[in-house]
Amino acid sequence: MPKALKKRGQTHIASAASKPYQKASPASTNSASTNLISPNTSLGQHFLKNPAVISSIIDKAGLKATDVVLEIGPGTGNMTVPMLQRAKKVVALEFDSRMVREVLKRTEGTDLAHKLQVIQGDAMKTAWPFFDCMIANLPYQISSQVVFKLLSHRPMFRCAVLMFQEEFALRLSARPGEALYCRLSVNTQLLAKVDQLLKVGKQNFRPPPKVESRVVRIELKNPPPPVNFTEWDGMIRLLFNRKNKTLRSVLNTKSVMKLLEDNRRTVQSLHPEKMVDGRPAQVIVEEILERDSWKGQRAAKLDLDDFLQLLAEFNEAGIHFN
Incomplete structure (x- = not known):
């Protein structure tokens, strides 16, 4: 979910119990299109609404039933719920208190509730818990900060599958001589392998962002190179x-x-x-x-x-x- 996190501090919130979004049926926990809560664009919230894109992103992570997933910026939980169906646990780190309530509603009263942990706080000021995979539609203006924190995170994780603004994503894997080749390219490639996975058009978000997006997969080099x-x-x-x-x-x-x-x-x-x-x-x-x-x-x-x-x-x- 694209934008800045300004609030300080964090709150750990347990799973709750009532009915999600629609008054109709619990099946709505799997529906990305039925969520009508208004995104806060000042926080860069752009909800990924296309179920096919969501499924493709989760597939690229190769989730296992034993995996703990860290999701930064879950929003209303459009991607959180499908991950809960595949993983052992999802830890969702969310700044917006409205979204904390909404993502909890998605599992209330279901057998997925015990697999979800929501932490309210600033992703850059909060200590990240252990995770096997990170999967996220990130606030775009903290992309660089997240990548550098990710590269230094220990213990090592298996992979991160992340949504970025297209130009930023291409910088991660840019090669010498290319226009986008930069400090970010060199530092990322020193410590990790980066794969460009898919391009995601503006129409897949609500509201549509002003930029095109891309999903990349990041895997840390293990062992890391012997350099200070x-x-x-x-x-x-x-x-x-x-x-x-x-x-x-x-x-x-x-x-x-x-x-x-x-x-x-x-x-x-x-x-x-x-x-x-x-x-x-x-x-x-x-x-x-x-x-x-x-x-x-x-x-x-x-x-x-x-x-x-x-x-x-x-x-x-x-x-x-x-």
Whole structure:
């Protein structure tokens, strides 16, 4: 469900018991189209209403009867109920108190109620519980925050199948040289495998969003690569600040050189036993970037192996980015 979460704090809410949505029959628990509660577009709520799309998303996760699923932004439960029918448990994390009540109504008085746990709170301020799979139609403006929190989440999960704005989804798997290739692409692909699953048109939501959407599957690499991610991201952040400039022009600025000198002094003070090149950081950086492998290179054209090699060469020379 596309938009920002502003309220602080969280509330754990147990399953309740009465009848869902329609006064007609309990079969309405499976109906996405019968829910008439008004979405709050200031929170970016766009309810996924097409049952075929919902089924396809859940199928792509390959849910097992033993799985615990984490859903961020369940809304009125259009996707929650079908997941409950397949999984051991669904933990739904929802900010809007109206939606908390609505998603609980979907299972009240049914044999699915005991499998649902609803947590009211901000997804970015709430500690995520253990889960095997995350399946969600996310608030689009917290997409980047969710992805980075997901990449660092432990214990590891099997997969995440998530709905994003189309351009954001394509950035996750963009390759070197492509227009959408960015810091997000590199960091995500360092830690995870990303598959583009399906495109979802605006007409599948109520109300229709202004953008097209895509569903992706994210699987963490296990074991993760042996790299200090804080330092890695420090380098990637700098280089992609101006990704189409040469590495030398990006790094050879007063502010960057000051940062690298400060980092070097910090490392030396913490590890005085290590031999440190006494030359200025600028001289060392320029020496590295004059090598044939890096001369004239731009971040926009480098792949994961290139960045890993570049970081290793910097570190070996005593240049650090955290």
